[in-house]
Amino acid sequence: MTKRQYYVPQGGLPPQTQLLTDRAVFTEAYAVIPKGTFSDIVTSALPFWDKARFWVLARPMTGFSETFSHYIGEVAPGGGSTRPDTASGVQSVVFVVDGEVALTINGTEHRLETGGYAYIPAGAEWSLRNDTGAAARFHWIRKRFQPVEGLDAPDAFVINENDLTPISMPDTNGVWATTRFVDPEDLRHDMHVNIVTFQPGGVIPFAETHVMEHGLYVLEGKAVYRLNQDWVEVEAGDYMWLRAFCPQACYAGGPGPFRYLLYKDVNRHMPLEL
Template sequence: MRYAFPPGGLPDQSESPEGAAIFTTAYAVIPARTMRDIVTSFLPGWVSTRAWILARPLSGFAETFAQYAIELAPGGGSNQPEPDMEAQTVLFVASGAARLTLGRDSHDLIAGSYVYLPPSAVWTIWNVSDEPCGIHWIRKRYAAVRGIQTPEARVVHESDVPMAAMPDCDGKWATQRFIDPLDLRHDMHANIVTFQPGGRIPFAETHVMEHGLYVLQGTARYLLNTDWVDVGPGDFMWLRAFCPQACIATGDEPFRYLLYKDVNRHPGLSL
């Protein structure tokens, strides 16, 4: 499997600055070609690591989550990665190798590794290889519910998670669910969605869930609100609640993306 990650670097001076980035009141598209060195951040508590911060809570837009792409240089990482003890984390490794410690346990992560870490988890992560390690990182404050336990940590590789085909689609649309959707301990999911060439979402989904979609592989035409947008590897889409969405996979390889969504909680009734 191949998993896209920001390219870094800087375009040549001969290239046109006209681009495909879009920001509207309903959605944003951040193309891979805009994810360059000059828009990275360096985070407190992290060593030899840079971050593309692709989404953060914005009033009146998407408000539940932050999403990063972090690149750990050889020897890079952190012993204190999470500054917010109420935050839960999903990590998905796109390239390279890293060692995660979780309490007294240690896990060697490779491309395709998925990690869920509950709030207050004690964890560290370090690049233990001679090559950069690219990791997608999603953060959300956990919405605790009285009588429901906080979920435990989970470390798995995506190759061990079966694809669940959607109904009536001849296997052209499938989702790898890293968390049981009926497990009400979880208030967020980060799944991998795969469309075979020509596969599609055959209606404009319109729902309360916010989304972050990072394209891991392939190409598609994606409906965002009223606009059809061409997207490909490394492009990021950021959707607020109720933004209509659909897609048609194009090209001759699968179209795959890492999908964040907030789930399983009552909406708050105050602004």
């Protein structure tokens, strides 16, 4: 399999001469956070993390993300955490986009290189450290697990995107494909974090309108995306949040593939209380 390139934020601060006009949009139905907003001054520190900083892309709040949080973490050499998450009942996905980390889950150590993906179940004991000589960067998606009586909790697993073959969507001649890290038939999971790829000219040919909430981080390429009633241009490094039932479609303009990391909530009844 061909090794992939992933856009990685580097921080810094724009010069005083830069124009203020940007593509950032925040509405009741969707948000677009362009790559230019990932500066040093918007990073967050987290408890019990050493030599690390985080860009927070999504968090539960009224009128925005309701089911998940999404960070991009940057860990300097020698940094990491033996107590990465202080919340209980929370599951995580870690996806490495630059460098290498040592991830330990329930006493078993795994080396995650670029493209490495880990699912960490709620209640697992885990730690992450960077014992290399270069910074490591990764996506970290968190969701409170929704147990169901009669279904076992999902197991931890580690894999690399480069070891998986994308699955083409029906009747698309391979221009629209999804790299699935979890079997869609496995109802133990209440979230999926996949990678979606469109070849140049590929489209979502209708306005998807569905109950699943989405977070999309553009890993590679560019496209024009339909969000609610608007068409917006997005490129590698941009982030999109889509509220449940927000109409969505896209057109991949090329010259290379358009790829994004996609979160969605799945496989559970709808809560009947607000």
